[in-house]
Amino acid sequence: MFKGWFQRTTATVAAHVEGAYRNGNTTLIELRNVSKTFETAAGPFTALDSITLNVDRGEFVAIIGKSGSGKSTLMNMISGIDRPTSGEVFIGDTAVHTLNESEMAVWRGRNVGIVFQFFQLLPALSLVENVMLPMDFCAMFTPRERHERAMMLLDQVGMADQAHKLPAAISGGQQQRVAIARALANNPPIILADEPTGNLDSKTAQQVFALFERLVDQGKTILMVTHDSDMARRVSRAVILADGRIVNEYVAQALSTLTLDQLGWVMRHAETHTYAPGAIILKQGEPADNFYIITKGEVEVFIDHPDGGEIIVNHLSSGAYFGEIGLLREGCRTASVRASFVTGCEVAVLDRQEFHTLLAESETTRHVIDRVAHERDAHTRAAEASAL
Numbered sequence: 001m002f003k004g005w006f007q008r009t010t011a012t013v014a015a016h017v018e019g020a021y022r023n024g025n026t027t028l029i030e031l032r033n034v035s036k037t038f039e040t041a042a043g044p045f046t047a048l049d050s051i052t053l054n055v056d057r058g059e060f061v062a063i064i065g066k067s068g069s070g071k072s073t074l075m076n077m078i079s080g081i082d083r084p085t086s087g088e089v090f091i092g093d094t095a096v097h098t099l100n101e102s103e104m105a106v107w108r109g110r111n112v113g114i115v116f117q118f119f120q121l122l123p124a125l126s127l128v129e130n131v132m133l134p135m136d137f138c139a140m141f142t143p144r145e146r147h148e149r150a151m152m153l154l155d156q157v158g159m160a161d162q163a164h165k166l167p168a169a170i171s172g173g174q175q176q177r178v179a180i181a182r183a184l185a186n187n188p189p190i191i192l193a194d195e196p197t198g199n200l201d202s203k204t205a206q207q208v209f210a211l212f213e214r215l216v217d218q219g220k221t222i223l224m225v226t227h228d229s230d231m232a233r234r235v236s237r238a239v240i241l242a243d244g245r246i247v248n249e250y251v252a253q254a255l256s257t258l259t260l261d262q263l264g265w266v267m268r269h270a271e272t273h274t275y276a277p278g279a280i281i282l283k284q285g286e287p288a289d290n291f292y293i294i295t296k297g298e299v300e301v302f303i304d305h306p307d308g309g310e311i312i313v314n315h316l317s318s319g320a321y322f323g324e325i326g327l328l329r330e331g332c333r334t335a336s337v338r339a340s341f342v343t344g345c346e347v348a349v350l351d352r353q354e355f356h357t358l359l360a361e362s363e364t365t366r367h368v369i370d371r372v373a374h375e376r377d378a379h380t381r382a383a384e385a386s387a388l
């Protein structure tokens with residue numbers, strides 16, 4: 001369903017991450033090892049499993065995943081509507097998971113604007129009263145300023161001329177625009193939107209999405225749960241959830257032909273290994289055992305020169321894989337791979353059996369990896385021939 005767009009999305013993410021390093025620490029939302037387990041009649045159920053996530057100020061992030069993958073639970077951890085069973089949630093300098101109920105309500109009212117799929121405007125209040133409500137609740141601004149500000153926000157979403165109507169008198173798209181104005185009432189840095197366009201026709205959904213884009217341009221940080229792959233493609237970053245875990249963005253990039261279920265399977269089975277700069281990961285001539293996806297840093301691929309020394313045949317970075325040739329041929333390694341002397345590397349590793357299980361599940365992935373292996377092999381032979 002989401003095939004084809006991982007590559008573009010993840011490339012944008014990579015560019016963004018580099019930007020973040022250049023600009024120093026711009027992290028606004030930080031989840032550290034967050035897990036959430038619900039007690040159910042059938043026993044404990046883990047909805048979020050060791051989630052670690054950083055979102056920078058000004059990012060527009062789509063949260064994607066199948067129904068039940070944990071998207072709403074994740075949003076609730078960030079808004080403080082629900083608390084993690086373990087792990088930590090920091091928003092700016094605030095340790096959200098440590099706030100008591102009354103501190104939480106005040107903190108949330110000032111820092112997070114929430115937009116729901118079904119708008120949730122209070123039916124007995126006019127539109128302008130609905131937008132004033134969060135300011136009243138948090139005692140922000142003077143009463144007169146509250147009215148002026150609510151009118152200004154309604155104007156921003158194109159609804160000022162209907163300010164005194166009741167919600168029932170306007171369309172769904174208009175109600176959602178008012179709900180966005182309400183979310184902006186206390187000028188929070190973060191907007192959390194749970195399927196904000198899920199109940200709108202596509203034209204209205206586009207207008208609401210464009211409104212979010214404008215808010216990001218104005219400096220807001222937005223996390224939006226969506227099932228709409230077109231929208232997910234247009235944001236700065238997509239976070240994919242599968243069975244309560246975040247699918248590593250580089251794993252998604254490397255295996256972009258897999259379904260969300262299959263990516264979830266990879267995340268459950270892959271082990272993470274870290275290699276120091278210059279460490280040998282696999283050696284030419286040794287039996288092939290594992291498949292590797294680079295999730296951090298770079299590697300060098302090289303072959304032995306018949307007269308001694310080595311011939312470098314490739315450099316690979318995050319989002320690339322290696323180790324496939326020996327596994328596909330059920331043979332030995334045709335080249336050696338070592339972690340870059342500059343960056344070292346981190347890899348997600350599947351063993352031989354897991355690799356073959358995956359290819360049996362996804363014919364397209366088998367086809368793509370086969371082709372890459374073929375091209376790489378030809379490239380290595382050519383590099384070898386020209387070095388002799």
Ligand SMILES: Nc1ncnc2c1ncn2[C@@H]1O[C@H](COP(=O)(O)OP(=O)(O)OP(=O)(O)O)[C@@H](O)[C@H]1O
Pocket residue numbers: 038039040045046047065066067068069070071072073074
């Ligand atoms: N209060 C709860 N008690 C028990 N189980 C819960 C509770 N809240 C959520 N769950 C379970 O946790 C899992 C994740 O739920 P969540 O609502 O986060 O998924 P989702 O990805 O947002 O799904 P959807 O797209 O359908 O809204 C689901 O299996 C759900 O049944």
